[in-house]
Amino acid sequence: MQESFIRLMRARKLDGASDVSASYLKKVAYSAVIDEIRRRRRQPAAVSSSEIDVEATPDERPSTTPDTALGNAMEKCMQRLQDDRRQALTLHLLGYAGAEVARMLECNAKRAENLTLRGLAQLRECLLALGLSP
Amino acid sequence: MSPQQEELEKLSRAWAARDQSSAHEQHPDAEELYEAAAGNLDRARRLEIIDHVAKCAECTQAWRIALEVGAREAKVPVTQRPWRFALAASVILAVGLVTYLVIPVDHETPQYREGVDPLAPVSAIGSTLPRDQFVLRWSAGPAGTTYLVRLSTADLGSLLVKSDIAATELVVPGSVLANVKTGEELLWQVEAQLPDGRRVVSETYAVQLE
Numbered sequence: 001m002q003e004s005f006i007r008l009m010r011a012r013k014l015d016g017a018s019d020v021s022a023s024y025l026k027k028v029a030y031s032a033v034i035d036e037i038r039r040r041r042r043q044p045a046a047v048s049s050s051e052i053d054v055e056a057t058p059d060e061r062p063s064t065t066p067d068t069a070l071g072n073a074m075e076k077c078m079q080r081l082q083d084d085r086r087q088a089l090t091l092h093l094l095g096y097a098g099a100e101v102a103r104m105l106e107c108n109a110k111r112a113e114n115l116t117l118r119g120l121a122q123l124r125e126c127l128l129a130l131g132l133s134p
Numbered sequence: 135m136s137p138q139q140e141e142l143e144k145l146s147r148a149w150a151a152r153d154q155s156s157a158h159e160q161h162p163d164a165e166e167l168y169e170a171a172a173g174n175l176d177r178a179r180r181l182e183i184i185d186h187v188a189k190c191a192e193c194t195q196a197w198r199i200a201l202e203v204g205a206r207e208a209k210v211p212v213t214q215r216p217w218r219f220a221l222a223a224s225v226i227l228a229v230g231l232v233t234y235l236v237i238p239v240d241h242e243t244p245q246y247r248e249g250v251d252p253l254a255p256v257s258a259i260g261s262t263l264p265r266d267q268f269v270l271r272w273s274a275g276p277a278g279t280t281y282l283v284r285l286s287t288a289d290l291g292s293l294l295v296k297s298d299i300a301a302t303e304l305v306v307p308g309s310v311l312a313n314v315k316t317g318e319e320l321l322w323q324v325e326a327q328l329p330d331g332r333r334v335v336s337e338t339y340a341v342q343l344e
Contacts, residue, residue, distance in 0.1 A: 034164035071152025073330040093149045
């Protein structure tokens with residue numbers, strides 16, 4: 001929060017404006033939060049030697065959830081798609097509706113829908129080949 | 135819910151839950167991610183970032199957060215508001231995000247507040263105050279409300295935090311302002327503890343020391 005405040009104050013001073021749009025300030029706050037989350041993720045977790053289970057083998061590691069396993073497989077399958085299909089499907093999975101996908105890809109709505117549906121069909125086939133179904 | 139919607143929901147949930155990333159390039163910075171989510175970058179860069187998100191679980195999460203905080207609406211021109219109002223709203227947003235993402239409390243959907251509560255205290259002073267009569271005043275809440283006041287320098291050095299104030303004013307002792315130069319701008323904020331237990335925070339106000 002402190003970092004957000006400082007960035008906002010700096011932004012205000014740099015812009016030299018008394019009025020700054022709310023959306024701009026929201027973006028600055030968002031950036032500060034994401035940067036902080038990334039910084040924390042990159043910090044190595046401190047683990048004392050007594051907490052390390054030297055007997056543990058890879059097979060004893062906690063297994064991933066079904067959603068995580070499906071998600072990881074999806075990522076592999078997505079990389080096999082054509083670029084435009086992968087981009088349309090990525091936006092679709094992120095929650096963008098057809099018209100928004102079209103706007104983001106700068107194509108017409110019909111093409112965006114086709115790219116999404118074809119990408120989705122290929123994704124299903126790939127997952128089935130891996131023994132997974134959505 | 136139709137089978138197609140069910141499938142999409144399941145895929146979207148799995149997509150968000152993945153924990154492996156095949157991205158080897160550097161992550162786009164947060165500001166660019168936000169702009170991409172809003173559709174504001176040039177097409178080539180936007181597509182590069184979408185391609186990165188397709189193979190990076192961490193940036194997928196960051197993109198989703200951008201959408202949750204309203205990046206989609208960022209393309210629509212917004213009404214210009216006084217910067218202090220926006221500052222307060224942004225700080226509330228940042229606190230909400232940090233609470234949700236950094237402190238592992240629970241996984242309920244976060245509720246973000248936009249703007250300031252109508253019961254939030256409002257400043258009742260002008261833009262300047264004399265050093266020997268530095269009295270912060272604000273509007274009263276419902277009977278039984280108590281207040282907490284924070285006063286800081288413009289670079290956020292804390293000068294004073296006073297809680298359990300029953301009155302709607304606070305006389306700031308001269309000793310608190312001893313190291314503040316005349317003409318310097320200070321920031322202050324009031325948090326009201328309402329009788330029903332809710333806490334509402336005012337906008338952040340600036341006042342210049344005369």
